Amino acid sequence: MSSKILGVSNLQTCFADKHTIPKLTTSPVGLSTRTIGVMVMTHGDDRGLVVPPRIARHQVVIVPVGITAKTTEEDRTSLYKQIEALEEILKATDIRVIADQREGYSPGWKFNDWEMKGVPLRLEFGPRDAAAHKVTTSRRDIQGDEGKGTIAITELATGVKDLLDTIQKDLYDRANESFKSHTKKITNWDDFVPALNSKNVCLIPHCLTEKCEDEIKELSARKEDDGVPADERAPSMGAKSLCIPFDQPEGLIKGETKCTNPNCTNKAEEWCLFGRSY
Numbered sequence: 405m406s407s408k409i410l411g412v413s414n415l416q417t418c419f420a421d422k423h424t425i426p427k428l429t430t431s432p433v434g435l436s437t438r439t440i441g442v443m444v445m446t447h448g449d450d451r452g453l454v455v456p457p458r459i460a461r462h463q464v465v466i467v468p469v470g471i472t473a474k475t476t477e478e479d480r481t482s483l484y485k486q487i488e489a490l491e492e493i494l495k496a497t498d499i500r501v502i503a504d505q506r507e508g509y510s511p512g513w514k515f516n517d518w519e520m521k522g523v524p525l526r527l528e529f530g531p532r533d534a535a536a537h538k539v540t541t542s543r544r545d546i547q548g549d550e551g552k553g554t555i556a557i558t559e560l561a562t563g564v565k566d567l568l569d570t571i572q573k574d575l576y577d578r579a580n581e582s583f584k585s586h587t588k589k590i591t592n593w594d595d596f597v598p599a600l601n602s603k604n605v606c607l608i609p610h611c612l613t614e615k616c617e618d619e620i621k622e623l624s625a626r627k628e629d630d631g632v633p634a635d636e637r638a639p640s641m642g643a644k645s646l647c648i649p650f651d652q653p654e655g656l657i658k659g660e661t662k663c664t665n666p667n668c669t670n671k672a673e674e675w676c677l678f679g680r681s682y
């Protein structure tokens with residue numbers, strides 16, 4: 405958990421960078437810490453943050469590898485020069501790239517450092533890669549060999565761009581899938597609170613009146629005496645309406661379907677999404 409907390413501060417630093425994301429810091433819209441929190445929870449893993457490529461301050465990090473005590477000064481300088489050239493190629497196609505040429509740190513230490521910060525794509529480049537005219541790629545969002553690949557240097561810019569697009573899409577699809585699986589369509593009030601208790605958000609037919617919304621909030625709040633152990637009682641707030649989804653599910657007949665609140669005599673107007681705030 406500590407790495408995640410550390411990650412959040414890194415991210416805030418990232419959003420504060422006027423040079424890479426001017427709109428976020430100068431427009432009045434901005435991003436709330438809540439939005440950032442949701443992103444950390446949605447895409448983060450036990451190694452820290454995973455920042456989607458579109459909003460990442462650094463989309464790509466290049467880490468030199470394969471330098472040992474036996475590597476000559478000449479070979480080392482040559483490798484670093486080639487890495488600078490790779491960096492230039494990517495910058496020329498508007499990819500936000502950084503080459504980590506810090507001395508005194510092992511590649512493994514650098515991998516870990518950039519992973520924690522959530523940089524979506526790492527390129528490794530060493531003497532073997534140079535000889536084979538390729539870079540080794542490692543995706544932040546997929547652990548182990550499955551997330552590794554290579555890109556020929558002749559196709560570097562397009563290869564990296566395509567891979568970043570794929571990462572962006574995969575992160576979105578995974579988050580969307582996870583959101584969908586935690587969204588329950590409910591028409592019976594008795595199923596509503598148990599579904600909320602299982603950390604779902606609920607789509608219910610609702611009359612869209614404010615009075616009824618307040619009642620639902622009241623009715624779905626956990627009471628002191630409902631037998632729930634004290635440590636599980638924390639999310640005891642009542643459910644609030646989150647939105648009226650643009651894509652309305654089927655099954656609601658206007659003027660016929662009842663509002664889900666058992667104390668409400670209105671007919672339902674729309675499917676409305678309710679959830680507890682944490």
Ligand SMILES: [Zn+2]
Binds near residue numbers: 668
């Ligand atoms: Zn109602």
